[in-house]
Amino acid sequence: MKGLLEKDLRLMLSRKQSILIFIVASLFVAFTMDGSFVVSYLTMLFTVIAISTLSYDEYDNGFAFLMTLPFSRKTYVREKYIFTLLAEIAAWIISVIFYYVVNMIKGVRIDLLSEAPVLLMYLPLLFLMACMMLPIQFRFGAEKSRTAYFIVIGGLAVLLFIVFKLIGSGDGSVDIIETALSFLLSPVGIIMVTAAFLILVAVSYLLSVRIMEKKEF
Numbered sequence: 001m002k003g004l005l006e007k008d009l010r011l012m013l014s015r016k017q018s019i020l021i022f023i024v025a026s027l028f029v030a031f032t033m034d035g036s037f038v039v040s041y042l043t044m045l046f047t048v049i050a051i052s053t054l055s056y057d058e059y060d061n062g063f064a065f066l067m068t069l070p071f072s073r074k075t076y077v078r079e080k081y082i083f084t085l086l087a088e089i090a091a092w093i094i095s096v097i098f099y100y101v102v103n104m105i106k107g108v109r110i111d112l113l114s115e116a117p118v119l120l121m122y123l124p125l126l127f128l129m130a131c132m133m134l135p136i137q138f139r140f141g142a143e144k145s146r147t148a149y150f151i152v153i154g155g156l157a158v159l160l161f162i163v164f165k166l167i168g169s170g171d172g173s174v175d176i177i178e179t180a181l182s183f184l185l186s187p188v189g190i191i192m193v194t195a196a197f198l199i200l201v202a203v204s205y206l207l208s209v210r211i212m213e214k215k216e217f
Helices: 002-013 016-032 037-051 053-066 073-106 112-144 146-168 173-184 187-214
Strands: none
Touching (some): 002 037, 002 053, 002 073, 016 037, 037 112, 053 112, 073 112, 073 187, 112 187
16 A cells, blocks of 8 residues: 555656646635635645546556556555545645635735634545546546546536635525535534545445456456
8 A cells, every 4th residue: 555655646746847837826826816716726636636646557558567566456446545635635735825825915814713614625525526536537547537527627616616606696695505504514414414425435435446346457
């Protein structure tokens, strides 16, 4: 597992120029856009980069070599989920720092306690997005899964846009969202959401394992 994580980290860092561009773009987004959109933006980009390590593994019949090494296919799948989650956490920390620093520069006062729950929600939401993308990547490979990626990312972008629009509008949508958030942050809501999250992640993982174990290289 450690060796696989190191391999993927090195693959990710091999794209350091692209990562640097993404980070600079995130700073630009943080300065030009209000709200915490930068947090979802950078975290989503790192999610895609982490999942793209599968494409490197697949390139030039790489799976045929990887599967001769002393680890199981289940371990390989598990590592991809763990690596993607670690990449998301790293990106989330960086983007949250950007968010607070930029607002301090702008002179905007931030209430850490009220902002934290909303910022934390991006992590499970984007990891669920990754859990939708990983089985697709395992099943169809790098080329065929690109269309599905655009659909998933595009759908998420539209959803986030709608949510921000509703929050920024003056109708009763804010009250509905606040009521929903209040329920989700209640003990019962947290238990229900956590259970649903774990079930979805488990289903995604088991599906990916099943797909990987049936593949022939």
